[in-house]
Each structure stands twice: as C-alpha cells, then as structure tokens.
Amino acid sequence: MPAQSKRPNFLLIMTDQQRADHLGADGNPIVRTPNLDQLAxxxxRADRMYVATPVCMPNRASILTGRYPSAHGARxxxxxxxxxxTTFVDMLRVTGYSTALVGKAHFQNMTNLPPSWPVRAEDRLVREAFRAPAGRYDQELKEKWLADDAFELDYPFYGFETVDLVDDHSDEVHGHYLRWLRSNHPQVAQLAGRQQAVPTPEYELSRFGQAWRTRVPEELYPTAYIADRACAKLRAFSSSDRPFFLQVSFPDPHHPFTPPGRYWNMYMPDDVSLPASFHHPEPMPPHLRWLLDRRANGKDAKHTPALFACSEREAREAIALNYGSITNIDDRVGQIMDTLEDAKLLDNTVVIFTSDHGDYLGDHRLMLKGPIHYQGLIRVPFIWKDPAGVAGARSSDALFSSIDIAPTILDRAGVTRFNGMQGECMLPVMLGRKESVRENLLLEEENQRVILGFQGRTRCRTLMxxxxRLTIYDGVQWGELYDLQEDPLEFRNCWDDSAYAGTRAAMMESLTRSMLYHVDTSPYPSALA
Structure with a gap:
C-alpha cells in the first residue's frame, strides 16, 4: 500500500435540514447521537454557525463557493x-486531490420543474438577450434519471470527479441509488413511496403527506446506501497516494419524515418536549400572525414544502420522527468513522460535520422552513475534527457563516483561495489566535413564493x-429586532421600542455596510458569451 500523502484528507459529512440543537453535543437530552457527540x-465546535441563507440550493452553493447567493447567482x-x-472542490482537484461526492448534491434543480440558469427569472430581457451559461442544467432532474438508465452527470461535476447521486428526500429519492436499488433489489424498489407505506392513521402528519412509515428496510434505505458507498470510497482512497476530499451528503432528516424500520418508533411523540418557544405570546410580528390566522381560518396548506402553523401534536410527531432520522444517520456516521480508522486514514483526515439549514419543528408554532429567521432555522451544527488538534478552546460562540467553510478547508489544505471568495477562515479561532473573525454576520433570503401577507415574493436581509438580530423585508416599513441576550426565544420584537431606537439605527447602518462590503468585487468578464 502506498504511503499516505502528508497533505490532509477531508471528509465532509452533511445532513439536510438539521437544527444545531438536535445533537447531544449541543445539549439535547433526548436525541441519541453518540458518534457525532464523540466527534465533537x-x-x-462552532456554537454559532449560521447559514448564508436558510434555503437548500443557494446555501449548498454558498458552501461550495464561499460566496453569498447574491454573488454566486443561485439566489x-x-x-x-x-x-x-469556481468551487473550493475545483481548487482541491486541480492541486492534486481526489474529489468525490456521495449523496445529495442539489446544485441544480432536482425536481421535474424546468431549471433556471443563474439570472433572475423575472429578467425577461436579459434572458432573451443572452444565452444561458455554457453547460448542462438538466443533470439532477428527476425525470431524466427515471427515464434513462444511461443518464449521467458531466464530470467533473462542480469539481467532483465522481458522484454517487442520491437526490430528493424521504424514500422517494432518485439518482444512482434508485438505479442501484432497481437493479439489485427490484422488489424493494416497488415498496418506496407514500402510496406503498405502512398505514399510520394515528399520525396527523401522515394525513397530508409530511410523514409515512416506509416499507424500505433499514439496510436498503438511502441513508444506508450512502454510508456503504462512502465506506467503499474510503477503502479505495486508502490505496492511493493522492489526498482526497469526500463529501457525504445525507438527504435526511429533511421532510417528509420517513425514518425506516426501528427508527420510526424509536422516539414517540408523547415522549418528546415541545420547543420552549411554541406558545408565542402577544403581540406577534405580522408574518407569524398571518400564518396562525390562516390555520385558524382553515386556509393553511400543510401538504406543500412551504412553512405552516402547526398543532402541538403535529410538532411532537415531527420532532420524534426527526430524531429517528438523526439517530439513523448517527449510526451510519459510526460506520463511516470505523471504516476511516480501519483504512488507516484517521490520522491524516480532517472530519467536518454540518447541515445546510435548520427547521422550525414547532418553534413559534411553525413547521418546516421559510423566510422568518428564528434561531432554529438559521443556526446549524458545525464540528471540525482535525488530526493536528486545536490549540484553543474546544468550542466557540463567535459568529460564523457557511461561507466560511470553503476558505477554511482551502487554507488547511495549503491551497490558494480563488478570487471572489467572501468567507473568513475559521482556523485562527480554532487555534486560539483570535476570538472571532467578524463583528456582524449577514444572512440573505429570496423566496420563490408569495406568502406571509407580502405583496410579492419575499425578500429579506438579516444582520446578527x-x-x-435585525431583519428587514422588502416592500414593508416594519422589521424585526430581537435582544437575544434578554430574549433568547425571540418573543419581543423591539423594532418600535424607543428604548432600542439607538440599537436599531446602529444595526441598520451595520447592515447597510455589510451588504455593501459583500457586493461581488470579482472581475467582470471581458466579453459577453
């Protein structure tokens, strides 16, 4: 076996839609995550790791590029x-790294809706004047993967030399996994989906398609496939003298909630606690009131991916099933870590764990995700396990963003950052050389839907x-200002409180300066294609 390179390997493990406080290492007393807790x-651990935007595609693009959605274009x-x-995976690859992705990508549309290229859909004149950027934008489309067993990605795919694709959610994912399942276990492939699920009339969520008890067994469920493929990749990397970057991306615990086998009833709804913020006192901000009024009037839509106001029972069910999916993932993380050690790669591999965004899961009586930036949605777990160790404290409450992941990996690999990166390297804080890398943290969000009582598609900016926390919305005069020190549950909006007028003015100025600072300053192309 060739000797391993001294350049560090990287194993990035990602979940989809996991809150930071749904880990034992973050103080959760119920969910069992022993392997991730051991990693932490x-x-x-970054205790205040926030997303660049709390939406799947744009934040995954921000992790890849180290740039805000307003800069990389996937808004x-x-x-x-x-x-x-350009992605940080590109930079690793061209400097000698083997690069691979196992699991969910979601850098392009993965549903059957037509994809959009990186210009605003409403910019009709721009779309007519210029061609779409070079490249294929149908590579993750579900209909393509279902229709053609020879359908494949173009490699390198955003820097990844190989991909074992597992796109979408629950047991209805597609990509290489479904192709493998159909070929090797055709009877099981017929068992996937809501229509084939075990009846669970006792679950409110199952009545409108947000949860079902899958008949796909644990060992053939997407989570197991991803772990098995990741372990095979690690064993292959162990016989190479090239360093590697492997991203292992689980589609769970994202809704619909379908934890397989024993994980379905590992946690029971009556045994989990409601979030402390579930019962939001009066007065409420307008967008929260809008959602609660729609539920009271019977106009809420609980069967879509959009956020909705939930009952106590719905919240408890979602939390319990979410915990089951997380423990399933944790068990598979243990399998991956054992393989890393057995392959004698542990001593030279940086292991990273994070998620693309959170989920309300009952916070303020809300479910799923949307453009209301409560902490459960915008704060995600982040663990960095480095064989070189860290010189500082084992955790930090400094402000970090998902755009910081790319420059941190490149700096640790000794690879030059590319022009246009907007994130900060976290290593100085890990090494105890600095207490923080920023005073203020920006979050962006542009929503696809006209919801929450706004006149157009929701556009907001948050400064932490x-x-x-201060949040402003396009098209309205009101905003949100929360004193997280005095009001960690974000109950009292201080936007119109005269006692906070100076704070509001200072935060608004800081938000303006932060937005200006993060305007893309990378060179314009010399000519339009």
Missing part, C-alpha cells in the same frame, strides 16, 4: 449554480451580532 468531544431554489462557477 475530540474536535472543535433561491430553482436557479442552478452556474457550471462556470453577538447580542441582536
């Missing part, structure tokens, strides 16, 4: 990341500092 105890779901975009 031997590594470093909301349905707008593909340009195939011309150590004490406050």
């Amino acid at each position: 105890s031997g590594g470093w 909301h779901n349905g707008i593909a990341l340009s195939t011309d975009a 500092n150590r004490r406050y």
Whole structure:
C-alpha cells in the first residue's frame, strides 16, 4: 500500500435540514447521537454557525463557493449554480486531490420543474438577450434519471470527479441509488413511496403527506446506501497516494419524515418536549400572525414544502420522527468513522460535520422552513475534527457563516483561495489566535413564493451580532429586532421600542455596510458569451 500523502484528507459529512440543537453535543437530552457527540468531544465546535441563507440550493452553493447567493447567482431554489462557477472542490482537484461526492448534491434543480440558469427569472430581457451559461442544467432532474438508465452527470461535476447521486428526500429519492436499488433489489424498489407505506392513521402528519412509515428496510434505505458507498470510497482512497476530499451528503432528516424500520418508533411523540418557544405570546410580528390566522381560518396548506402553523401534536410527531432520522444517520456516521480508522486514514483526515439549514419543528408554532429567521432555522451544527488538534478552546460562540467553510478547508489544505471568495477562515479561532473573525454576520433570503401577507415574493436581509438580530423585508416599513441576550426565544420584537431606537439605527447602518462590503468585487468578464 502506498504511503499516505502528508497533505490532509477531508471528509465532509452533511445532513439536510438539521437544527444545531438536535445533537447531544449541543445539549439535547433526548436525541441519541453518540458518534457525532464523540466527534465533537475530540474536535472543535462552532456554537454559532449560521447559514448564508436558510434555503437548500443557494446555501449548498454558498458552501461550495464561499460566496453569498447574491454573488454566486443561485439566489433561491430553482436557479442552478452556474457550471462556470469556481468551487473550493475545483481548487482541491486541480492541486492534486481526489474529489468525490456521495449523496445529495442539489446544485441544480432536482425536481421535474424546468431549471433556471443563474439570472433572475423575472429578467425577461436579459434572458432573451443572452444565452444561458455554457453547460448542462438538466443533470439532477428527476425525470431524466427515471427515464434513462444511461443518464449521467458531466464530470467533473462542480469539481467532483465522481458522484454517487442520491437526490430528493424521504424514500422517494432518485439518482444512482434508485438505479442501484432497481437493479439489485427490484422488489424493494416497488415498496418506496407514500402510496406503498405502512398505514399510520394515528399520525396527523401522515394525513397530508409530511410523514409515512416506509416499507424500505433499514439496510436498503438511502441513508444506508450512502454510508456503504462512502465506506467503499474510503477503502479505495486508502490505496492511493493522492489526498482526497469526500463529501457525504445525507438527504435526511429533511421532510417528509420517513425514518425506516426501528427508527420510526424509536422516539414517540408523547415522549418528546415541545420547543420552549411554541406558545408565542402577544403581540406577534405580522408574518407569524398571518400564518396562525390562516390555520385558524382553515386556509393553511400543510401538504406543500412551504412553512405552516402547526398543532402541538403535529410538532411532537415531527420532532420524534426527526430524531429517528438523526439517530439513523448517527449510526451510519459510526460506520463511516470505523471504516476511516480501519483504512488507516484517521490520522491524516480532517472530519467536518454540518447541515445546510435548520427547521422550525414547532418553534413559534411553525413547521418546516421559510423566510422568518428564528434561531432554529438559521443556526446549524458545525464540528471540525482535525488530526493536528486545536490549540484553543474546544468550542466557540463567535459568529460564523457557511461561507466560511470553503476558505477554511482551502487554507488547511495549503491551497490558494480563488478570487471572489467572501468567507473568513475559521482556523485562527480554532487555534486560539483570535476570538472571532467578524463583528456582524449577514444572512440573505429570496423566496420563490408569495406568502406571509407580502405583496410579492419575499425578500429579506438579516444582520446578527453577538447580542441582536435585525431583519428587514422588502416592500414593508416594519422589521424585526430581537435582544437575544434578554430574549433568547425571540418573543419581543423591539423594532418600535424607543428604548432600542439607538440599537436599531446602529444595526441598520451595520447592515447597510455589510451588504455593501459583500457586493461581488470579482472581475467582470471581458466579453459577453
């Protein structure tokens, strides 16, 4: 076996839609995550890791590029990341790394809706004047994968030399997994989906398609397939003298909630606690009131991917099933870590764990995700386990963003950052050289839907500092200002409180300066294609 390169390997493990506080390492007393907790105890944890935007596609693109959605162009779901975009995986690959992705990608549209290239859908004149960027934007489309067993990605795919694709959610995923399942276990492939599920009339969520008890067994469920393929990749990497970057991306615990086998009833709804913020006191901000009024009037839509106001029972069910999916993932993380050790790769591999965004799961009586930036949605887990160790504390409450992941990996690999990166390297804080990398943290969001009582598609910006969260919305005069030190549950909106007028003015100025600072300054192309 060739000797391993001294350049560090990287294993990035990602979940989909997991809150930071749904880990034992973050203080959750119910969910069982012993393997991730062990990873955290031997590594470093960012207690205030926030997303660049709490939406799947744009934040995954931000993790890849180290850039905000307003800079990389994939501003909301349905707008593909340009195939011309430079990613940190590209930089690792061209400097000698083997690069692979196992699991969910979601850099392009994965549903059967037509993909959009990285210009605004409403910019009709732009779309007519210029051709779409070079490259294929149908590579993750479900209909393509279902219709043609020879359908494949173009490699390198955003820097990844190989991909074992598992797109979409629950047991209805597609890509290489479904192709494998149909070929090797055709009878099981027929068992997937809501229509084939075990009846669970006792679950409110199953009545409108947000949960079902899958008949796909644990060992053939997408989570197991991803772990098995990841372990096979690690064993292959162990016989190479090239360093590697492997991203292992689980589609769970994202809704619909379908934890397989024993994980379905591992946690029971009556045994989990409601979030402390479930009962939001009066007065309420307008968008929250809008959602609660729609539920009271019977106009809420609980069968779509959009956020909705939930009952106590619905919240408890979602939390319990979410916990089951997380423990399933944790068991598979243990399998991956055992393989890493057995392959003698552990001593030279940086292991990273995070998620693309959170989920309300009952916070303020809300379910799923949307453009209301409560902490459960925008704060995600982040663990960095480095064989070189860390010189500072084992955790930090400094402000970090998902755009910081790319420059941190490149700096740790000794690879030059590419022009246009907007994130900050976290290593100085890990090494105890700095207390923080920023005073203020920006979040962006542009939503696809006209919801929450706004006149058009929701567009908002949030600024966080150590004490406050401020959020403004396009087209309205009201906003949100929360004193997280005095009001960690974000019950009291101080936007119109005269005692906070100075704070509001200072935060608005900081938000303006942060938005200006993060305007893309990378060179314009010399000519339009």
